[in-house]
Amino acid sequence: MRRNVGTASLRESLLWLGPALVLIFGIVIYPAVTLVRTSFGTYSITGRLKGDAGIQNYVNFLTSPDLGRVIGNTALWVVAVVLVTIVISLGLAQFLSKEFAGRRYVRWAVIVPWAAALVMSSQLFKLMYDYYHGIINEVLLKLGIISSPVDWLGNSSFTMFSMIVVGIFVSLPFTTYLLVAGLSAIPTDIYEAARIDGARAWQVYRRITLPLLRPAILIGVVLNMIYVFNSFPIIWILNGSNPGFGNDTMITYMYKLAFKSGQHDVGMAAAAGVFNVLFILVAVGIYMRFANWREGVQS
Amino acid sequence: MTSQISTLETPIPMRRVHGWKRARRFVLPVAGLAVIVFFISPYVVMLFDALRPAGEVLATPPTFLPKVWTGQAFTQVLGDPSFQNWFKTSIIVAVSSTVIVILVAIPAAYFTALFRFRGRMAFLALVVITQMFAPTALVVGIYREFYDLNLVNTYTSLILTDAAFNIAFALWILQSFFAAIPKDVEEAASIDGCGRVRSLFQIMLPLTLPGIVTAVTFTFISAWNEYVVALTLIQDDSRKPLTVGINSYVTAYQQNWSQMFAASLIAIVPAVILFALIEKHLVGGMTAGAIK
Numbered sequence: 001m002r003r004n005v006g007t008a009s010l011r012e013s014l015l016w017l018g019p020a021l022v023l024i025f026g027i028v029i030y031p032a033v034t035l036v037r038t039s040f041g042t043y044s045i046t047g048r049l050k051g052d053a054g055i056q057n058y059v060n061f062l063t064s065p066d067l068g069r070v071i072g073n074t075a076l077w078v079v080a081v082v083l084v085t086i087v088i089s090l091g092l093a094q095f096l097s098k099e100f101a102g103r104r105y106v107r108w109a110v111i112v113p114w115a116a117a118l119v120m121s122s123q124l125f126k127l128m129y130d131y132y133h134g135i136i137n138e139v140l141l142k143l144g145i146i147s148s149p150v151d152w153l154g155n156s157s158f159t160m161f162s163m164i165v166v167g168i169f170v171s172l173p174f175t176t177y178l179l180v181a182g183l184s185a186i187p188t189d190i191y192e193a194a195r196i197d198g199a200r201a202w203q204v205y206r207r208i209t210l211p212l213l214r215p216a217i218l219i220g221v222v223l224n225m226i227y228v229f230n231s232f233p234i235i236w237i238l239n240g241s242n243p244g245f246g247n248d249t250m251i252t253y254m255y256k257l258a259f260k261s262g263q264h265d266v267g268m269a270a271a272a273g274v275f276n277v278l279f280i281l282v283a284v285g286i287y288m289r290f291a292n293w294r295e296g297v298q299s
Numbered sequence: 300m301t302s303q304i305s306t307l308e309t310p311i312p313m314r315r316v317h318g319w320k321r322a323r324r325f326v327l328p329v330a331g332l333a334v335i336v337f338f339i340s341p342y343v344v345m346l347f348d349a350l351r352p353a354g355e356v357l358a359t360p361p362t363f364l365p366k367v368w369t370g371q372a373f374t375q376v377l378g379d380p381s382f383q384n385w386f387k388t389s390i391i392v393a394v395s396s397t398v399i400v401i402l403v404a405i406p407a408a409y410f411t412a413l414f415r416f417r418g419r420m421a422f423l424a425l426v427v428i429t430q431m432f433a434p435t436a437l438v439v440g441i442y443r444e445f446y447d448l449n450l451v452n453t454y455t456s457l458i459l460t461d462a463a464f465n466i467a468f469a470l471w472i473l474q475s476f477f478a479a480i481p482k483d484v485e486e487a488a489s490i491d492g493c494g495r496v497r498s499l500f501q502i503m504l505p506l507t508l509p510g511i512v513t514a515v516t517f518t519f520i521s522a523w524n525e526y527v528v529a530l531t532l533i534q535d536d537s538r539k540p541l542t543v544g545i546n547s548y549v550t551a552y553q554q555n556w557s558q559m560f561a562a563s564l565i566a567i568v569p570a571v572i573l574f575a576l577i578e579k580h581l582v583g584g585m586t587a588g589a590i591k
Contacts, residue, residue, distance in 0.1 A: 008416040016410035017422060019403040020466055027444075027463030028429045028437070035440030047446055092334065100327035108575045109335040112342055112567075115574035117524035119542045120563035123549070124345045127556055132359045135344055141360075169341075174585065181582045219586055223431075230433040232527045237546075251435055258439050259531060269439050276436045284431045288424070291586070 032277060038270035045264045057271040064268075066245040066253070074229070074249040076160060081167035082224045085175050086217065092172065093179035094209075114173035122237035125166045129153050129238070153238055159247045163238050167228060174227075175220050182216025183209070215290070222287040226280055250276050342567070349373065349560035356556040372561035382562055384537045385544030389566070391454055392529075392540055393522040396461035400469050400518045401511065403462070408473035409499050413485070430467030434460055434528050442531050456532045457540070461522035468521075469514035472584040476510030477503060513580040516573045523570060541566045 014021075042053045061067065096107060113121060128136050129152035137149040152162040186209065194204045210217075232251055239247045248256065254276060258269030344363070348356050349372050351365035376382050411419060434441055441460060442451075450456045480503060488498040504511070526542040533539050536547070541562065548559035574581075 008410070008414045010417060013410070013414075013416045013418065016406045020407040020426075020470070021422075023399070023403060023459070023463040023466060024425060024429050027441070027459050028432060031437045031440030031444050032432075033440070034443045035437060038439060038443050047443075095327075095330065095334070098323075098327060100323070100331060102328050102331050106331040106334050107578065108571075109338045111574050111578060112338055112571050115520060115571040116342070116567040117526065117542050117563070117570070119524075119526045120545065120567060121341070123546070123559060123563070124341055127348070127356070128341065128344060133357050133361050135361050135363060138360050173338075174581075177578075177582050178586065181586075223586070226431050227433070230435045232435045255438065255527075258442070266439065266443075270443075273436065273439045277432075280431060280436055281428075284428055287431070288427065 035270050035273050035277065038266060039274050041267055041270075043264075043266040047264075047266060053267050057265075057267040060265070060268045061271040061275075066248075070245055070248055070250060070253045073160060073247060074251075077164060077167065077231075077235075077249050078225055078228050080164045081171060081228045082221060084164075084168050085171040085224060086220055088168070089172055089175035089179050089220070090213075090217075092176045093183055094205075096176065096180050097183045110173050110176055112173075113170045118170060118231075118233040119237060121170060122166065122233045125162075125234075126153065126238055126240075129162055154242065156242070156246055159239060159242065163234055163247070166234050166238065167231065170234070171224055171228060175224060178220050178223075179213065179216055182213050185216075186212045218290040219287070222283055222290055226283045226287070229276075229279065229283070250279075342564075345560045346564060349557050349564055351557060353555050353557045357554060372555075372557035373565075376558050376561045376565070379558075381536060381544060381547070382541075385539050385541045385562075386565075388454065388457075388533075388538055388544075389523055389540040389542075392457045392461060392525075393519050395454070395458040396465065396522045397515055397518045399458065399462040400465050401515060404466050404469035404473055404514060405504070405511075406499075407466075408470045409477050409503060411470070412474045412477035426467045426470055429464065432464070434464055434525075438527055438531055441528060445532055451532055452535045452538060453532075454538065457522075457525070457529055460528045460532075461518075461525055465518040465521055468517050468584040472514050472517075472580055473507060473510045475583060476507040480506050510580075513577040513584065516577045517581070517584060520570050520573060523566070 008016075039057050040053055040055070042050045042056075044050055092110070096103065096110070128134050131137065131149055131151045131154065134152070136152065137146070140146045141149065150158060152158050190208055190212070191204065194208055199207070229249075230251060231249075232255070235247070235249055235252045236255070239252070245253055245256065250272065254269050254272040257265050257272060347363065347365050350368055350370065352367055352369055352371065355366060407422075410416075411423060445451050445453075445456045484502060484506070485498065488502045524542060525540070529540050529543045533543060536544070545559050545562045545566075548555040548562065
């Protein structure tokens with residue numbers, strides 16, 4: 001599809017790409033470098049650089065008694081949200097690919113949690129989960145699913161579960177749209193051939209649709225891994241009134257270390273941040289391989 | 300495609316096929332309604348909580364429908380000077396970062412779509428990495444940078460961050476539009492003696508207008524919804540954006556959920572409408588050219 005209108009010299013390239021490069025280097029790359037530098041310094045509570053820390057911040061981070069719990073939470077959070085999101089989205093995408101009256105309204109409704117600010121949706125769920133005033137307990141009690149109210153956010157055996165539900169809810173729109181795009185890219189004559197062969201619906205889905213949808217599913221998995229790992233507001237708001245790091249993921253743990261906990265340990269937070277960045281870089285690498293990214297961009 | 304799938308579901312007894320064909324005409328819309336309820340109902344709860352007196356939100360047991368309907372929360376929020384400041388910040392930050400993104404992304408997208416040059420793949424790879432790095436993971440570094448630049452508590456810090464992290468989406472969308480312009484159009488332009496800059500402005504830009512609209516809308520909404528950077532960089536209440544400001548309606552000292560939700564809805568409703576307008580292009584911009 002793409003053709004060369006021409007080739008360009010380095011000077012001309014810099015002219016056209018310069019502004020974008022300045023912003024990307026200034027606001028994305030430079031903070032990443034600063035993050036690494038910060039991880040080797042010690043800082044006062046107000047954030048002033050006090051001196052060189054060597055690898056002490058990394059030692060503190062890696063020997064922190066909370067680390068095991070935080071890593072476990074992160075793994076559970078990412079795996080559960082991504083897995084359930086993909087499974088539900090597969091069904092939803094299949095459904096939204098059918099033609100029926102009012103489909104447009106369904107597609108618009110699916111968009112709502114995507115377009116709404118995550119903090120605002122999180123605050124909404126915080127009230128809906130509330131022990132005394134929340135509609136969720138009320139509905140479940142009325143339906144007889146629970147016999148007494150549940151402290152969804154305060155009782156630590158439910159907190160992570162409750163947050164995962166919200167994580168799934170807000171991840172469904174993008175994932176569903178992605179899979180709808182994947183489905184629409186499958187050529188229809190394949191289905192025609194299957195019909196002539198007398199294949200049953202489930203067979204067609206398993207043998208034809210799923211394999212052809214695989215690239216889209218893989219992209220959905222990897223992108224969601226990155227988004228869900230990076231997710232901040234849901235855990236920040238829903239877990240906000242619980243003390244300690246019992247329900248924190250790597251991202252909120254890092255944030256608390258830097259800005260909220262009593263110690264305000266910017267250096268140790270930066271060391272945690274370096275690990276977060278490495279995790280995302282690995283995921284991006286996987287994405288670029290799975291997505292056949294070079295071909296996609298060049299075609 | 301869809302009609303073929305449906306006939307596949309019971310291929311042998313023809314009468315059942317017809318039965319399903321008739322049934323799906325109302326089974327599918329009913330299922331659709333269930334999906335709508337699933338995604339909308341939390342926000343209906345939000346609306347109903349915004350439409351009742353503050354005290355009623357804290358009733359035990361709660362009721363789905365307000366017992367007393369009132370628009371009080373909305374008028375209080377709109378008259379609240381704090382809310383007005385947050386709204387102003389959100390507008391200033393979202394509009395400015397959108398303008399920057401467009402100014403920066405148009406030349407970059409035009410150039411990468413139509414020209415080969417050394418470092419093209421490296422540049423595009425850099426853009427993908429930028430897109431995947433939500434500012435969250437880098438927030439400690441971002442804070443240190445703006446702290447050193449003495450830009451904490453400024454609009455500038457938010458505008459620059461929102462602009463930088465949204466270049467990617469705008470670039471992918473615009474690039475796909477530039478690449479789709481027929482070759483003859485460009486050739487005609489160059490025969491007429493158009494330079495690259497003139498051909499971009501007079502010929503190409505009008506053809507990419509839908510792409511520009513998509514990029515503008517998406518950037519505006521993601522800046523409008525940005526939370527973690529603003530939470531970190533802005534301590535001065537009057538300079539907070541809506542996403543950070545509204546949280547002060549519900550604190551340990553006051554529990555004004557109806558005002559918080561009224562303020563939230565004022566922010567959410569326009570975002571949803573704008574998002575619905577660019578629905579078709581969203582996936583393309585978010586998957587970095589990987590899915591066409």
